[in-house]
Amino acid sequence: MTRRDIECVDLAKTYESPSGQVDAVAPLTTTFTEGQTTAVVGPSGCGKSTILRMIAGLEAPSSGTLAIGAETPLALARRGALSMAFQDASLLPWRSVEGNVALGLKLARKPAAPEHVRKLIHMVGLAGFERSRPAELSGGMRQRAAIARCLVSEPELLLLDEPFAAVDALTRKRLNQELPRLWRDLGTTTLLVTHSVQEAVMLSDRILVLSARPACVVADLVTGSDAVSAQVEQALQEAA
Amino acid sequence: MARWLGLALAIVLWEILARLNAGSFVIAGPIAVADYIYMNTGLLGRALGATFQAAVWGFLWGNLAACCLACLVVLFPRTERVVNVFALLVFCLPLVATGPILRVLYGPGAGPQITLAALAVYYTSYLALLVGLRAVPQSWMDLVQSYGRGSVTTLLQIRLRASVPYLIAALQIGAPVAFLGAMVGEFTGAERGLGVLTLRAMRGLDVDATWAIASIATAVSVLAFQVFGRLGDWLQTDRPTLLLSAAQTKNGPAAWQRVLTAAAIALLVVVVWQVLMDVFGLNRFFAKRPADVWTYLISGSNATAARETLFAALGQTLWLTFPGYFAGLLLGAGLAAAVVILPGVAAAILPVAVALRSVPIITTAPLIVLALGRGSLGTITIVAVMIFFPTLVACLQGLRQTPGQVHELFQTYAASRLRLLRLAQIPAMLPAFFAAARMAVPAALLAATTTEWLATGTGIGNLMALTASTSDYNMLWSAVVVLALIAMVFYMAVEVVEQKVLAVYASEQVRR
Ligand SMILES: Nc1ncnc2c1ncn2[C@@H]1O[C@H](COP(=O)(O)OP(=O)(O)OP(=O)(O)O)[C@@H](O)[C@H]1O
Numbered sequence: 010m011t012r013r014d015i016e017c018v019d020l021a022k023t024y025e026s027p028s029g030q031v032d033a034v035a036p037l038t039t040t041f042t043e044g045q046t047t048a049v050v051g052p053s054g055c056g057k058s059t060i061l062r063m064i065a066g067l068e069a070p071s072s073g074t075l076a077i078g079a080e081t082p083l084a085l086a087r088r089g090a091l092s093m094a095f096q097d098a099s100l101l102p103w104r105s106v107e108g109n110v111a112l113g114l115k116l117a118r119k120p121a122a123p124e125h126v127r128k129l130i131h132m133v134g135l136a137g138f139e140r141s142r143p144a145e146l147s148g149g150m151r152q153r154a155a156i157a158r159c160l161v162s163e164p165e166l167l168l169l170d171e172p173f174a175a176v177d178a179l180t181r182k183r184l185n186q187e188l189p190r191l192w193r194d195l196g197t198t199t200l201l202v203t204h205s206v207q208e209a210v211m212l213s214d215r216i217l218v219l220s221a222r223p224a225c226v227v228a229d230l231v232t233g234s235d236a237v238s239a240q241v242e243q244a245l246q247e248a249a
Numbered sequence: 250m251a252r253w254l255g256l257a258l259a260i261v262l263w264e265i266l267a268r269l270n271a272g273s274f275v276i277a278g279p280i281a282v283a284d285y286i287y288m289n290t291g292l293l294g295r296a297l298g299a300t301f302q303a304a305v306w307g308f309l310w311g312n313l314a315a316c317c318l319a320c321l322v323v324l325f326p327r328t329e330r331v332v333n334v335f336a337l338l339v340f341c342l343p344l345v346a347t348g349p350i351l352r353v354l355y356g357p358g359a360g361p362q363i364t365l366a367a368l369a370v371y372y373t374s375y376l377a378l379l380v381g382l383r384a385v386p387q388s389w390m391d392l393v394q395s396y397g398r399g400s401v402t403t404l405l406q407i408r409l410r411a412s413v414p415y416l417i418a419a420l421q422i423g424a425p426v427a428f429l430g431a432m433v434g435e436f437t438g439a440e441r442g443l444g445v446l447t448l449r450a451m452r453g454l455d456v457d458a459t460w461a462i463a464s465i466a467t468a469v470s471v472l473a474f475q476v477f478g479r480l481g482d483w484l485q486t487d488r489p490t491l492l493l494s495a496a497q498t499k500n501g502p503a504a505w506q507r508v509l510t511a512a513a514i515a516l517l518v519v520v521v522w523q524v525l526m527d528v529f530g531l532n533r534f535f536a537k538r539p540a541d542v543w544t545y546l547i548s549g550s551n552a553t554a555a556r557e558t559l560f561a562a563l564g565q566t567l568w569l570t571f572p573g574y575f576a577g578l579l580l581g582a583g584l585a586a587a588v589v590i591l592p593g594v595a596a597a598i599l600p601v602a603v604a605l606r607s608v609p610i611i612t613t614a615p616l617i618v619l620a621l622g623r624g625s626l627g628t629i630t631i632v633a634v635m636i637f638f639p640t641l642v643a644c645l646q647g648l649r650q651t652p653g654q655v656h657e658l659f660q661t662y663a664a665s666r667l668r669l670l671r672l673a674q675i676p677a678m679l680p681a682f683f684a685a686a687r688m689a690v691p692a693a694l695l696a697a698t699t700t701e702w703l704a705t706g707t708g709i710g711n712l713m714a715l716t717a718s719t720s721d722y723n724m725l726w727s728a729v730v731v732l733a734l735i736a737m738v739f740y741m742a743v744e745v746v747e748q749k750v751l752a753v754y755a756s757e758q759v760r761r
C-alpha cells in the first residue's frame with residue numbers, strides 16, 4: 010500500500026472580501042502522517058477551519074500545494090474516502106437522525122447498511138433517537154449525529170472541526186475513549202480541531218499549535234509525555 | 250368559531266346592502282344568489298367542471314415549466330440571464346390578447362384556457378422556486394461537496410427538498426391565479442365554462458347570474474388557497490415568507506455590455522418567435538411573424554394609421570392603469586403600516602387579507618362595473634383592487650420580518666412606535682413592497698385590459714376584442730407585442746427603483 014500522507018507545502022490562503030483582503034493562513038509546510046491523529050489548536054479566528062476546508066477540497070489554496078498521497082483532495086473525496094464534520098452539525102432538517110447518518114453512506118457512494126448505521130448511532134449515544142428530527146435534538150446531540158455520519162462511510166481521511174464543542178463532559182469522555190479505538194482499527198488519518206487542550210492530548214498522536222491570524226505553526230508536539238499539556242498551554246499563551 | 254361568525258355577519262351585511270339597493274340592479278343578495286345557484290345547478294356545475302379542469306391542467310403545466318426552468322438555472326447558472334428575460338417576457342404577454350390568438354392556433358377545445366392558466370401561474374412559481382432552491386445554507390452544500398459530489402447531487406439531495414416550503418407557498422398563491430387564467434381564457438371565446446356564463450350574464454344584464462358566478466369563482470379560489478395551506482401544514486413545512494427577489498444584478502458588466510446582452514436577447518426572442526411559427530407550419534393569416542408586425546407598424550403603407558389607432562387606444566388604457574396601480578400600491582402599503590402601529594390589528598387582519606388575496610378580482614370586475622359604471626372610475630377601481638390585496642399581504646409579511654431582537658433593542662431605548670416603524674419596520678418591509686410592485690405591473694395591465702374587453706368598450710382591451718372578432722390579426726399581434734414590451738419596460742423600471750432604494754435602506758437585501 011502506498012503511503013497516504015497529507016503533504017502541505019507553502020500552503021496559504023488569502024480571502025478576498027468586499028472589505029479587503031484577509032490573510033487567513035500564512036504559508037504552512039507540514040506533513041500529516043497516514044494513520045495518525047493530529048490535533049490542531051489555536052486562537053479563535055486564526056484559520057483552523059480554513060486549513061481543514063483546504064484539505065477537504067472546499068477551498069482552493071491561494072498559493073502552495075497540497076497532495077494526499079498521489080491524489081488531490083477531490084479524487085479522494087470522489088472515492089468516498091474523505092469525510093468532514095463541520096463546526097455546525099449541518100444536519101438536513103427533513104431527515105431523521107438515521108436518515109442523516111445514512112446520507113453519509115449515500116454521498117460516499119457506498120451501499121446502504123442499516124445495521125452499521127444503527128451501531129454508530131448507538132456508539133455516539135443516540136440510541137432511541139433514530140427517528141428524531143434534528144430540530145428535536147440538542148446542540149450536542151446534533152454534533153454527535155454528525156460524527157456518526159462522518160464515521161459511517163469508514164473514511165481514510167477524517168476531518169473534524171470542533172466536533173465536541175457542544176457535547177457534555179461525560180459523553181465527551183466516552184467518545185474520547187471510543188473514537189481513537191475506532192479510527193485506529195480503520196487506519197484513518199484524522200485531523201481534529203479543538204479548543205480543549207486536554208482533549209487534544211487524549212485523542213491525538215500529535216498536536217499542532219497555531220498562532221493568531223494568519224495561522225502559522227508555533228509548536229509541533231508529539232503526545233505521550235506528561236509535559237505535553239503544559240507545553241501546549243504555554244505555546245497557546247505565546248500565540249495569543 | 251370567530252371566523253364563521255365573521256362570515257355569517259358578512260353575509261347578513263351583504264343581504265342588507267342588497268335589500269337597500271333593490272331596484273338599482275347592482276347588487277344581488279346572498280338569498281338571490283343561492284336561489285339562482287339552486288335553480289341552475291346543472292348549468293353552473295357543468296361550467297364549473299370545465300373551468301376547474303382547465304385550471305388544474307394549466308396549474309400542472311405551469312408549475313412543471315417553472316420547475317424545469319428553475320432547475321435549469323440552478324444547474325447552469327450561466328443561463329440565468331437569458332432564462333430570466335424569456336420568463337419575464339412570457340409573463341408580460343397580455344393574457345386577453347393572447348387568448349384569441351391561441352384560440353385560432355389551437356382550434357376548438359380547452360387548449361387556450363389551459364395555456365392561459367399555465368401562463369398565469371408559472372412566473373410566480375419560477376421565482377419562488379429559484380429563491381427556494383438557493384435558500385440553502387452554505388454548510389449543506391459544503392457537506393455534499395466534501396464527498397466530491399457535484400451540483401446534480403446537491404440539487405437532488407438538498408435543494409429540491411429545501412425548496413418544498415417555497416414551492417408550496419407559490420402553489421398556494423398560484424391555485425387561485427390558475428382559476429383566474431382559465432376564466433380569462435374563456436372570456437376570449439370558449440364553448441363552455443364559467444367565463445362563458447359570465448359573458449352571457451353581463452350581456453343580458455343578469456345581475457343574479459353575475460353575482461352567482463363571481464361567488465362561485467371566489468369560493469373555489471379561496472378553497473384552493475386553503476387546501477394548499479393545509480397541505481403545507483400537513484407536510485409540516487415551515488412557511489417561508491415569499492419574497493420574490495429581484496432578478497440577479499451582478500454589478501459586474503458595464504452599461505454597454507448590458508445593452509449588448511439585451512440586444513442579443515431581443516434578437517433571440519425574434520428568432521425563437523419566427524422559428525416556432527415556421528416549425529409548426531402555422532398559417533400566416535393568423536400566425537404572424539416578426540416581419541409582419543414590423544411591416545404593419547413601421548414600414549408598411551398603412552403603418553402610420555395603424556400606429557395612431559394602436560397608440561391612441563394604448564394611451565386610454567395606460568391613463569387608467571397608472572392611477573389604479575399607484576392607488577393599489579399606496580393603499581396596500583399604507584394600510585399595512587397603519588395596521589402595525591395599532592398592535593393586535595395586524596394579527597387579525599392578516600388572515601382575512603390573505604384569504605381575500607386569493608379572490609380572483611377579474612371575475613368580480615363585472616360587479617364593480619355594475620356598481621361604478623363603465624366610466625374610468627370602474628376601471629381604476631378594478632386595477633387598484635387587483636393590486637391592493639397582494640401588496641397588503643406582502644407588506645404585512647415583510648413587516649413581520651423585523652427580527653424580534655430589533656423590537657427589544659428599540660424597547661430598551663423606549664422608542665416610540667412611529668420611530669420603530671420608520672427606522673426598523675419600513676426598511677424591513679421595503680423588499681416585500683417592491684417585489685409586490687414588480688409582480689403587480691402585468692397584473693395591473695391584465696385588470697385594465699380585461700375590464701375594457703368585457704365592459705367599458707375603450708382602450709386597447711376593446712381594440713383587441715374588436716380586432717379578434719374581425720380577424721384583424723396584424724393589429725392583434727401588434728397589440729400583444731406592444732403591451733408585452735410596455736409591461737416589461739415598467740417591470741424593469743420598478744426593478745431599477747427597487748435596487749436604488751434598497752441599496753440605501755436595506756443594503757443587506759440586495760443580492761450581489
Ligand atoms: N469566506 C470568507 N471570506 C472572508 N474571510 C473569511 C472567510 N472565511 C473565513 N474568513 C476569515 O479567515 C479567518 C480564519 O477563519 P477560520 O474560520 O479558518 O477560523 P478558525 O480558526 O476556524 O476560528 P474558530 O476557532 O472561531 O472556528 C477569520 O479571520 C475569518 O474572518
Ligand SMILES: [Mg+2]
Nearest residue numbers: 057058096170
Ligand atoms: Mg473554525
